[in-house]
Amino acid sequence: MAILKTYARLWSEDLDAALPPLVELVGEEPHLRLPFGEVELGAIGDFLVIAATPQAAANLPRATATVVVSDLGETQAMLASHGAEVTFGPTQGPTGSYFYARHADGSEVEYVQWRPELVARILT
Template sequence: MTILKTYARLWVDDLDASLPSLRTLVGTEPELRFAFDGIELAAIGDFLVIAGPAEERARYAHASATVIVDDLDAVVAGLTAAGGEITTTEATSPTGRYLYARHAGGAEVEYVEWVPELVDRIIGPVDRRLGR
């Protein structure tokens, strides 16, 4: 299993109001933007901006980060072998498969295995033999 990208989560009320300052800070446009289950998300640089009503955002606030991986099944095997547990079972979104897991020390993280088109567009070619 390889970690392809890690996003710090930013919680905002209004996605459009938050993006101009992030565009300036990061120096780029969002790589990804979509609506999902009552919230809006945008990936810009190393930030995942999560917007929407507070009660909708609260459903996802238990995770401290979003980690993009190349093999979600390997994440499950590795985390459970190390004493972690899956807290939200695997589901799908417009970006691919995801789940939430609590590590043995208590940290909770969202892990996502992107669809190949996103990996190619945002990360570039991945050679699993080289760990990237």
């Protein structure tokens, strides 16, 4: 198992307003932008912007980071061996498989195993 990418999560009500300063800061265009249920996601550099109405955002887990890993099953087993508890998933999403885990210290993180075509397009 390896960590392939880590994103800081930013919450917004308007993805179109949130992305321009990040484009200037990072110096590139978003490499991922897609709807997901009641939210819209935009990834640029090491930021993942989650845009939702306050009502939709209230229903979502508040993970502190999104971590893209090479093997979700191995990650889940390793985290469990350190006292982490899966709070949602594993399940499928538009980018691949994912789950949320609460670590023994109480922090919550989203772990994702991207589809191979995303790994090839974004990370290579």
